[in-house]
Amino acid sequence: xxxxxxxxxxxxxxxxxxxxxxxxxxxxxKSRTEYVRAENVDRLSAxxxxxxxxxxxxxxxxxxxxxxxxxxxxxxxxxxxx
Numbered sequence: 355x356x357x358x359x360x361x362x363x364x365x366x367x368x369x370x371x372x373x374x375x376x377x378x379x380x381x382x383x384k385s386r387t388e389y390v391r392a393e394n395v396d397r398l399s400a401x402x403x404x405x406x407x408x409x410x411x412x413x414x415x416x417x418x419x420x421x422x423x424x425x426x427x428x429x430x431x432x433x434x435x436x
Contacts, residue, residue, distance in 0.1 A: 355404040357381065360390065 359378030365372030375390040377398065390398055 355408060356398075356401045357405050359404055360395065360398060360402060 356379070358377045360375060360377050361409050364370045364371055365374075375392065375395055377387055377388045377390050
């Protein structure tokens with residue numbers, strides 16, 4: 355599992371020759387770019403997909419945590435006036 359974007363680049367874009375793969379990501383406030391061998395593209399793509407799925411799950415978890423927090427605050431305010 356890892357963050358990033360995998361793209362195919364070309365040395366000559368007009369004729370699309372000299373293709374190579376490039377991984378770009380930011381980790382600990384540092385942007386990085388790495389070259390990726392063609393034989394590693396499938397495995398790396400799977401790792402990137404896993405990371406995207408994990409991020410979506412974490413975002414949902416944070417949304418639900420915030421919602422629960424607001425509900426607890428509202429409940430405390432209601433009890434205070436009882």
